[in-house]
Amino acid sequence: MTTYHTVMMKPQDKVAVALSQIPAGTTLTVSSQGKELEVTLLETIEFGHKFAVVPMEAGDDIIKYGEVIGAATRSIRRGEHVHIHNLEGKRGRGDRHEAI
Numbered sequence: 001m002t003t004y005h006t007v008m009m010k011p012q013d014k015v016a017v018a019l020s021q022i023p024a025g026t027t028l029t030v031s032s033q034g035k036e037l038e039v040t041l042l043e044t045i046e047f048g049h050k051f052a053v054v055p056m057e058a059g060d061d062i063i064k065y066g067e068v069i070g071a072a073t074r075s076i077r078r079g080e081h082v083h084i085h086n087l088e089g090k091r092g093r094g095d096r097h098e099a100i
Helices: none
Strands: 015-018 027-032 035-040 050-052 061-064 067-072 087-089
Touching: 015 061
Parallel strands: none
Antiparallel strands: 015 050, 027 035, 061 067, 067 087
């Protein structure tokens, strides 16, 4: 049985990061500060990429390492890859001048 490692820094995080490529269908236990979540990956997650540890709806804040990194552009299922196809960044945008 292969062991895969992930990082979820804060219990309020909505995503975790894969520390190696993890195949679709793998069930992981992701933990942070005593909070444990079981997640089955819906697709292969590449090294350094994020996956959802909780379901999210369009417009929900996406939290990584305890910080808001963007918003979901559509519904995201637990175990789904989170990247530019379903996440819109909120920081460093020159085309929007709203407070974050």
